[in-house]
Amino acid sequence: MINPDVSLEQQISVIQQTITTSGMLKEMSYTLSKLYDVELLHRQALKLRTYIEDALYPYIALQDCLVVDMERIEDTPIIYNTITQKVYENGQWSKQDLDLHGKLLIYVKSSPPMPAATEQINNGF
Template sequence: MNKIEEYEGSLQKLLSVLKKNRDAVDKQLLNTIYKQAYDDLLRQINQAATAYVHEVTLRGLVLNPDIPFDTQVNVLNQTIEQSGIMLEMGKVLSETYDVEKLHQLALQLREKLELALWPYINLQTCLVADLFDLEKEPVIYNTLTQQIYVNGVWVDHPIDLQGNLLVYAKQDTDNIGI
């Protein structure tokens, strides 16, 4: 079982308890007599949901080590804020208790984060020419993602760069705030 599955199972259990409590107990009682236990449950759900969403959205996210970390984190934070997805996630948790829908929203957010980071990642895209076989057509390769560009799609394909010529395009870093 991987971490995402662990977090998902834990979150699903907590949301099930929340739903049962809300269905069986008057809201006024939850906020008065059972306030401490109810608040603890909500805190646990918040922690579990945060861990789950972080795992889905941030695990394995590629950053460019040549660009200041703070610059990339600022772009990520702006993207998260502007997406409005965090509000949707809150609604899903509190209204529908649907972990699968939360997962879909987390994947949407991850896609937005990857797109926001692409200008920094793309700085490591180059043409790779085999110096031992100059007749062979060079490939477009990103050294950070270890992917080649084939027929309009990036495909995982690590390349041993030993004995290859890497040609990088001159990048206009002004447009990406570096």
């Protein structure tokens, strides 16, 4: 999943950097060319997918919001991610269909994370 409100190029760059630095391509290549183990290759691909999802998390988290039911304003707001369509309750995210009609969505974070190269430049490295 990607955040449609953030530059696609920036998110693709994060994905490419994650793939490159993970070392998984070398492992997967070895598994495919030397071991011929499709089950291991599948597990490695899932592991790489987890690395990519973790790297993209800051972009997905930009869509975390508080959902306030305007008809029941006294109720505690729900923490919801509009991309994943998951609700945060009891310390974990769970898939839940929410009717957002008549709800106020309050977003906490407003700017995407800086790419690593830009961050290093801004920090004087």
